[in-house]
Amino acid sequence: MNEATTQELDVRARVERVLETIRPYIQADGGDIELVDVADGVVQIRLAGACVGCMYSLMTLQAGVERMIREEVPEVKAVEAVPF
Numbered sequence: 001m002n003e004a005t006t007q008e009l010d011v012r013a014r015v016e017r018v019l020e021t022i023r024p025y026i027q028a029d030g031g032d033i034e035l036v037d038v039a040d041g042v043v044q045i046r047l048a049g050a051c052v053g054c055m056y057s058l059m060t061l062q063a064g065v066e067r068m069i070r071e072e073v074p075e076v077k078a079v080e081a082v083p084f
Contacts (some may be wrong), residue, residue, distance in 0.1 A: 032047070036082050044081075
């Protein structure tokens, strides 16, 4: 395994840890969040359940999820939602 791959796996694991702290709050409102991929500093997540079609999901993504991930994992440049 090369250094870049090891670093990507480390970033992915740290992002997962952040999502694990966020997930219970999203699930309490009937939604869920899933890590799809981390590539070139961009985290791709999928919102599910009540989050799908919710008018607040974009605000949750940007003001909540992205802010928390970027605080804990400074290598992350952006967080994007991907559709099902």
